[in-house]
Amino acid sequence: MPHTGKPHRVALLFNGNKIFDREVMAGIAAHLRSTRAEWDLFLEEDFRLRLHNIEHWQGDGIIADFDDPCVAEALSGCRFPVVAVGGSYADDSGYPANVPYVATDNAKLVKLAFDHLIDAGLHRFAMFSLPEAPGNRWAQEREHAFRELAGKSGAHVEVFQGCATAGSSWDEAVQGQIAWLRSLPKPCGIIAVTDARARQLSQACTIGGIAVPEQVALIGIDNDPLVRQLTRIPLSSVIQGAQEIGRTAAHLLDRMLHGVRLPDTRILVPPAGINVCASSLHQPVRNPYVMQASHFIRQYACQGIKTYQVADYVGLSRSSLELYFRQEFGCSVHDAILRFKLEAAKAGLRSRDRSVADVAQQCGFLTTQYMYQVFKRELGCTPRIYRDRVLGESALPAGAG
Structure with missing residues (x-):
C-alpha cells in the first residue's frame, strides 16, 4: 500500500x-x-x-x-x-x-530456566503449568519443551497443571498445589510457566510450610515487576x-x-536473560533449624525482624541458633538478615521507578543513611552509584564493554 x-x-x-x-x-x-x-x-x-x-x-x-x-x-x-x-x-x-x-521462543525460555536450576546444583525438576485449553497452547508448548529437556538429561520430572483459579475455587486450588508440592522429592527445582503461576506456588509454599529455596527452588517466566511486589520471597524469572x-x-x-x-x-x-533473585538461589542446608530460620528470614527480613524473633520462630535459644548458622553459613543470624535486605535493595534499585528512600524503607532499613553505610561497606559504592552502574551496563548492546 x-x-x-x-x-x-x-x-x-x-x-x-x-x-x-x-x-x-x-x-x-x-x-x-x-x-x-x-x-x-x-x-x-x-x-x-x-x-x-x-x-x-x-x-x-x-x-x-x-x-x-x-x-x-x-x-x-x-x-x-x-x-x-x-x-x-x-x-x-x-x-x-x-x-x-x-x-x-518457548523452547529457549524453558531451557534458560532449566539450566539455571541445574547450575544451582539441583537434580530433581518439576513444572507448574496451566490446564489444557485453546488459549493455553503456549503453556503446553512450554511443557513439551520441559519434557524434551528432561529426556535429554535423563532427569525424572513432574508436570502439574493445577486448575484455573477463581474466587469460588481458590481454596481448592491452593490445597491442590500444597498437596502436589508435598508429594515432590526434595530438594526440587520448579519452573512455572508464568510469574503469576510462580507467585501462586510461592504462596502455597508459605502456607504449607515448604522452605523456598532450600526445599523448592522456584523460577517463573515474564519478569513481571508487579508480581515481584506481591511475592514475599523475591522471585527469579526469565526475561522474555x-x-x-x-x-x-x-x-x-x-x-x-x-x-x-x-x-x-x-x-x-x-529470551533476554534471567533476573536471579532469592527464590531460585538453592543452597544445601543440613540443619533443619537453619532451614526453617532461613525461610522465615526470606519472608520477613524486610519487615525489620531481629535475631531473637527468628530464634523464637524455630523454638531455639538465640545462642544455639547462632551456633548452627555459623556452622552452616559461617555468619551470624543478623548477618543473614542484613544480606537478604541488601539483595532486596539491589533488586529494587534495578529500575528508576522507585526512589532510593523508598527502596530503603521497603527493604527494612531504618534510615536511608544506614542503607548508604551498608552499601559502602559491602559493595564499595553508594546506592545511587550502584543503580547508575547496573542500569548503564544493562543499556549496553550485546558484546559491548
Missing part, C-alpha cells in the same frame, strides 16, 4: 492485563519513536471489546496477539496487512498460515524478549504498509 502522506491507521489487538502484551506494545512504541513511521493507533481500553466489529474497521493494518484463538479466527480472512505475535511451536502446523509471525518482539512486528508491518509481501515470514525471538 503506497504511503499517501497521511498517517497509517493501525490497530493493536492485545490484552493490557498481561505483562507480555504490554511489553510487546512498548516495543512497538519504541519502533515508532526511532523511525519516521507515522501511525494513528487504535487500542481499546477494555481488551474484551477489541474484536467488536473489527471486520468493519476502516484501517490500514493490525498487529495482534495470536495466542488468543478468538483473535486468530477473527483475522483469518482480513483484507489488510496483519502481523501476528505469539508463542513458538515445535510443530509447524501450530502457526497460522499466510501471516507474518513473530514469536517468543517481548519488547524486541514488538519492535520486530512493527518493522514488518511498516514494510507491508509500503507494499512488501511477507506471507511466510517467521521470526523467533530468544
Whole structure:
C-alpha cells in the first residue's frame, strides 16, 4: 500500500492485563519513536471489546496477539496487512498460515530456566503449568519443551497443571498445589510457566510450610515487576524478549504498509536473560533449624525482624541458633538478615521507578543513611552509584564493554 502522506491507521489487538502484551506494545512504541513511521493507533481500553466489529474497521493494518484463538479466527480472512505475535511451536502446523509471525521462543525460555536450576546444583525438576485449553497452547508448548529437556538429561520430572483459579475455587486450588508440592522429592527445582503461576506456588509454599529455596527452588517466566511486589520471597524469572518482539512486528508491518509481501515470514525471538533473585538461589542446608530460620528470614527480613524473633520462630535459644548458622553459613543470624535486605535493595534499585528512600524503607532499613553505610561497606559504592552502574551496563548492546 503506497504511503499517501497521511498517517497509517493501525490497530493493536492485545490484552493490557498481561505483562507480555504490554511489553510487546512498548516495543512497538519504541519502533515508532526511532523511525519516521507515522501511525494513528487504535487500542481499546477494555481488551474484551477489541474484536467488536473489527471486520468493519476502516484501517490500514493490525498487529495482534495470536495466542488468543478468538483473535486468530477473527483475522483469518482480513483484507489488510496483519502481523501476528505469539508463542513458538515445535510443530509447524501450530502457526497460522499466510501471516507474518513473530514469536517468543518457548523452547529457549524453558531451557534458560532449566539450566539455571541445574547450575544451582539441583537434580530433581518439576513444572507448574496451566490446564489444557485453546488459549493455553503456549503453556503446553512450554511443557513439551520441559519434557524434551528432561529426556535429554535423563532427569525424572513432574508436570502439574493445577486448575484455573477463581474466587469460588481458590481454596481448592491452593490445597491442590500444597498437596502436589508435598508429594515432590526434595530438594526440587520448579519452573512455572508464568510469574503469576510462580507467585501462586510461592504462596502455597508459605502456607504449607515448604522452605523456598532450600526445599523448592522456584523460577517463573515474564519478569513481571508487579508480581515481584506481591511475592514475599523475591522471585527469579526469565526475561522474555517481548519488547524486541514488538519492535520486530512493527518493522514488518511498516514494510507491508509500503507494499512488501511477507506471507511466510517467521521470526523467533530468544529470551533476554534471567533476573536471579532469592527464590531460585538453592543452597544445601543440613540443619533443619537453619532451614526453617532461613525461610522465615526470606519472608520477613524486610519487615525489620531481629535475631531473637527468628530464634523464637524455630523454638531455639538465640545462642544455639547462632551456633548452627555459623556452622552452616559461617555468619551470624543478623548477618543473614542484613544480606537478604541488601539483595532486596539491589533488586529494587534495578529500575528508576522507585526512589532510593523508598527502596530503603521497603527493604527494612531504618534510615536511608544506614542503607548508604551498608552499601559502602559491602559493595564499595553508594546506592545511587550502584543503580547508575547496573542500569548503564544493562543499556549496553550485546558484546559491548
